[in-house]
Amino acid sequence: MFSNKDITQFANLETPFYYYDLALLQNTLNACADAAKVYNFHVHYAMKANFNQKVLERIKASGYGADCVSGNEVLKAIEVGFGKDKIVFAGVGKSDKEINDALDQDIFCFNVESIQELLVINELATKKGKKAKVAIRINPNVDAHTHHNITTGLDENKFGINSWDLNDCAATLKKCAELEFIGIHFHIGSQITNLDVYKNLCVRINEFAAWFEDRGFVIKVLNVGGGLGIDYHNPDQQIPDFAAYFKIFNDFLEVRPSQEVHFELGRALVGQSSSLISKVLYVKNGKKKNFIILDAGMTELMRPALYQAYHKIENISKAAADVAVKYDVVGPICESTDCFGKEVEMPETERGDLIAIRSTGAYGEVMASRYNLRENVNVAFSEELI
Numbered sequence: 229m230f231s232n233k234d235i236t237q238f239a240n241l242e243t244p245f246y247y248y249d250l251a252l253l254q255n256t257l258n259a260c261a262d263a264a265k266v267y268n269f270h271v272h273y274a275m276k277a278n279f280n281q282k283v284l285e286r287i288k289a290s291g292y293g294a295d296c297v298s299g300n301e302v303l304k305a306i307e308v309g310f311g312k313d314k315i316v317f318a319g320v321g322k323s324d325k326e327i328n329d330a331l332d333q334d335i336f337c338f339n340v341e342s343i344q345e346l347l348v349i350n351e352l353a354t355k356k357g358k359k360a361k362v363a364i365r366i367n368p369n370v371d372a373h374t375h376h377n378i379t380t381g382l383d384e385n386k387f388g389i390n391s392w393d394l395n396d397c398a399a400t401l402k403k404c405a406e407l408e409f410i411g412i413h414f415h416i417g418s419q420i421t422n423l424d425v426y427k428n429l430c431v432r433i434n435e436f437a438a439w440f441e442d443r444g445f446v447i448k449v450l451n452v453g454g455g456l457g458i459d460y461h462n463p464d465q466q467i468p469d470f471a472a473y474f475k476i477f478n479d480f481l482e483v484r485p486s487q488e489v490h491f492e493l494g495r496a497l498v499g500q501s502s503s504l505i506s507k508v509l510y511v512k513n514g515k516k517k518n519f520i521i522l523d524a525g526m527t528e529l530m531r532p533a534l535y536q537a538y539h540k541i542e543n544i545s546k547a548a549a550d551v552a553v554k555y556d557v558v559g560p561i562c563e564s565t566d567c568f569g570k571e572v573e574m575p576e577t578e579r580g581d582l583i584a585i586r587s588t589g590a591y592g593e594v595m596a597s598r599y600n601l602r603e604n605v606n607v608a609f610s611e612e613l614i
């Protein structure tokens with residue numbers, strides 16, 4: 229929901245821009261931290277969801293660790309001030325340089341995704357005279373019941389070590405002197421809204437944990453990953469039910485007193501706290517369809533083109549009208565997938581109206597590109613509008 233004051237302010241800004249509601253971000257961060265504290269759970273923020281400097285600063289100041297998927301994210305996390313002992317590093321394709329940088333920074337843990345990667349980390353650590361802490365990312369073959377393009381925990385996905393390779397993995401861990409095994413890691417997908425999925429994950433984690441313990445490994449960390457979804461259809465219902473989410477893990481995960489449970493949340497922490505604000509350039513009323521052509525396109529927000537993602541679209545210059553018109557809301561980019569929504573019901577819309585594309589805080593600004601030699605996308609923060 230935007231106030232009249234917000235909308236007046238928006239009219240003075242150059243569109244398109246990402247608008248961040250930092251107060252909402254803070255409330256979301258507090259809600260999650262409070263819910264996690266009940267069970268002593270540790271939460272790392274998945275930086276790839278949004279690495280806007282101000283957003284990162286808020287998250288760091290709220291006590292979160294960082295979950296990184298590239299060497300640059302590791303270095304960025306350190307630059308922003310995340311504690312090195314709270315940085316984890318996942319990714320199927322860590323380069324030698326990225327591993328070396330992370331070893332130099334003495335991060336908390338590498339989440340390792342293949343046996344070959346274990347050998348490489350061991351070799352690079354040996355050269356540096358260092359020990360590397362590692363958790364094994366296991367692909368548990370649990371269906372996340374989300375869009376297939378954001379599913380990561382099935383046998384056919386590239387992520388993690390599959391169950392049939394675990395014997396080899398255990399043998400490799402035993403022979404690599406510079407690797408310190410600290411636990412097991414999972415991340416089965418994103419935008420997960422059915423919490424039963426997490427029950428199934430817990431059951432599998434318990435089995436894998438027992439498997440490692442049976443072979444003499446001590447598990448200090450159970451890292452269950454992230455993936456908690458947000459309600460894209462109701463962007464004003466803004467804070468996810470973190471209490472219900474964490475309760476599932478408390479109820480279904482078998483945790484020994486000496487063990488820590490770690491989470492890696494991205495979307496759920498930042499998704500609702502931003503909207504992409506765009507201006508209507510043209511309205512084309514066709515025979516079969518009406519089009520609204522925006523000054524924002526897939527170059528600013530890629531999710532609809534990349535995985536047919538739904539975002540609520542609102543005309544914030546017009547009051548909601550009784551008579552709605554159906555529009556396809558598209559961008560200016562020379563691609564047919566450059567479409568934000570089809571048959572979207574809106575009040576009759578004119579050139580110059582402001583359109584809000586909601587829930588764009590996660591995987592929005594960070595995925596912007598300069599395709600078509602577009603300008604870098606602008607950004608505005610609630611606290612800076614007076």
Ligand SMILES: *Cc1c(COP(=O)(O)O)cnc(C)c1O
Pocket residue numbers: 274276277295297318319415417418419453454455456492493494495496590
């Ligand atoms: C992307 C990612 C996350 C966060 O996913 P969300 O759906 O944004 O919560 C967590 N862990 C890993 C390893 C990831 O790649």
